Amino acid sequence: MSDADPADASPATDRDYAEWLDAFADGGGFALVCPDGHGSLPPRRVCAECGSTDLSREPLDEMGTVETYSVVHVPSPRFADDAPYATAVVDFGPTRLTGIVRDGGADGDAPAVEIGDAVAVDVGERVTDGERLVVFRPAGES
Amino acid sequence: MSEVRVAGVGLTPFGSHPERTGRDLFAEAALRAFEDAAVSRADVKELNYGNFMGALAEHQGHQAPLMAEAAGVRCPATRYESACASAGVAVREAVRTVAAGDADVVLAGGMERMTNLPTDEVTEGLAIAADDLFEVRAGVTFPGAYALMANAYFDAYGGSREDLAHIASKNHANAMPNEYAQYHREVSVAEAMDAPPVAEPLHLYDACPITDGASALVLVSEEYAAEHDLDAPVAVTGTGQGTDRMALGDREHLARTPAADDAADAAYADAGVEAADVDVAEVHDCFTIAEVLALESLGLFEPGEGISAAREGITTADGDLPVNLSGGLKAKGHPVGATGGSQIAELTRLLRGDHPNSDRVPDAEVGVAHNAGGTVASAVVHVLEVAE
Numbered sequence: 224m225s226d227a228d229p230a231d232a233s234p235a236t237d238r239d240y241a242e243w244l245d246a247f248a249d250g251g252g253f254a255l256v257c258p259d260g261h262g263s264l265p266p267r268r269v270c271a272e273c274g275s276t277d278l279s280r281e282p283l284d285e286m287g288t289v290e291t292y293s294v295v296h297v298p299s300p301r302f303a304d305d306a307p308y309a310t311a312v313v314d315f316g317p318t319r320l321t322g323i324v325r326d327g328g329a330d331g332d333a334p335a336v337e338i339g340d341a342v343a344v345d346v347g348e349r350v351t352d353g354e355r356l357v358v359f360r361p362a363g364e365s
Numbered sequence: 366m367s368e369v370r371v372a373g374v375g376l377t378p379f380g381s382h383p384e385r386t387g388r389d390l391f392a393e394a395a396l397r398a399f400e401d402a403a404v405s406r407a408d409v410k411e412l413n414y415g416n417f418m419g420a421l422a423e424h425q426g427h428q429a430p431l432m433a434e435a436a437g438v439r440c441p442a443t444r445y446e447s448a449c450a451s452a453g454v455a456v457r458e459a460v461r462t463v464a465a466g467d468a469d470v471v472l473a474g475g476m477e478r479m480t481n482l483p484t485d486e487v488t489e490g491l492a493i494a495a496d497d498l499f500e501v502r503a504g505v506t507f508p509g510a511y512a513l514m515a516n517a518y519f520d521a522y523g524g525s526r527e528d529l530a531h532i533a534s535k536n537h538a539n540a541m542p543n544e545y546a547q548y549h550r551e552v553s554v555a556e557a558m559d560a561p562p563v564a565e566p567l568h569l570y571d572a573c574p575i576t577d578g579a580s581a582l583v584l585v586s587e588e589y590a591a592e593h594d595l596d597a598p599v600a601v602t603g604t605g606q607g608t609d610r611m612a613l614g615d616r617e618h619l620a621r622t623p624a625a626d627d628a629a630d631a632a633y634a635d636a637g638v639e640a641a642d643v644d645v646a647e648v649h650d651c652f653t654i655a656e657v658l659a660l661e662s663l664g665l666f667e668p669g670e671g672i673s674a675a676r677e678g679i680t681t682a683d684g685d686l687p688v689n690l691s692g693g694l695k696a697k698g699h700p701v702g703a704t705g706g707s708q709i710a711e712l713t714r715l716l717r718g719d720h721p722n723s724d725r726v727p728d729a730e731v732g733v734a735h736n737a738g739g740t741v742a743s744a745v746v747h748v749l750e751v752a753e
Binding site: 301 | 489513
């Protein structure tokens, strides 16, 4: 590994994760929800909170609320050309999602975001290598 | 149940050792621990060894037999991996093994080699302690994850970057006399405030350095210590471990660390002590905000009150409750797979009276060590007491 560039490493193949991203890209993002309302993300066979195996796909609202964020200046190699960028943890009801805030294409500065802001979820691409990822767009810019 | 005594502790100097292999680092720490313990290597019945990223950093898996060779012991040897809590869990299993009467002598500790990788690859390596699918692919780095927790903390309880800068300044001051520390340089609050950002609100001096180093402990039963007339006055009287959801976003609260609450509750109950009994603490300050979260999980401060403890002088060396007198991960350094063992080595020296900062806590009888993995999806807490 020492002479290989980690940025070249292919991510582990995960069909469920890829399908989950596809769903968001198509505007049909979802979480897996147990009868008690605990949300989780695929692949998931058992609710981590209560042990229920009765998980169903429930659509998520397109808009969520920023619970916390950080502007990252020192990235990993996979995000070398993306920095600086803002990561955020966003509440969507039954689950939270973590992703990068994108303001629609401005280069250079990371988009401004605050706790409590409403953002829309989408699927975008890493600048560094084109790999898909969860992105958030501030309300009014989507 | 046997009482578990710390017969000997050994550390390498923490810092950059670019031309030394991991096996040589662990050998040095183990050699020092055996010298300190005056225990025969032949009596060691198990080696519990912590390491996180040796496969990435040295292209070396299956490290436990290698480290047994390096330490000169021949016994069952196992590597423990729990991210930055790797040595903590290794020590915990050693404590449980001796306490249960399964072995009289266990060697425990850990090693990490990190500075031979460029910073971006270390960043990538450390990030694998987070959820690859839902955090790392979404741009979360290790500093970035703690930055998310810091902003959530500020939003929930208040506090500021300046409060965090006081923690950095305190821990750098504590490291000054410590011969094993990576940094021997004071950092003022103003200097910490002016440093470049890593992941806002965390700046350069909020983050621990990248470190090579190793730690080793010789743990023995009270009976073995008595039979061999060992000078082993410090006992590990309590151990506890907790686990939380892997991804920060799946936690109940983004500015609390319940895994450490659970570990602390278990360790205090095991030792028969309460938070109010603690005289000195070594906590996992991989980032300044992490020290705050640790103090609150340990019950030493109420949620929302840990942020101002350093600024108010409560946790400084001359305060009522000195925290990270070793310099902490922040200034002593953080070879991730060795850290849990080094915290117990330092706490042992502080309680025995042979640490350069022991004169800051001359009457201390109860110490607590807090070691965390990832964004505290794993936590290990140990209670140490002066037994004689």
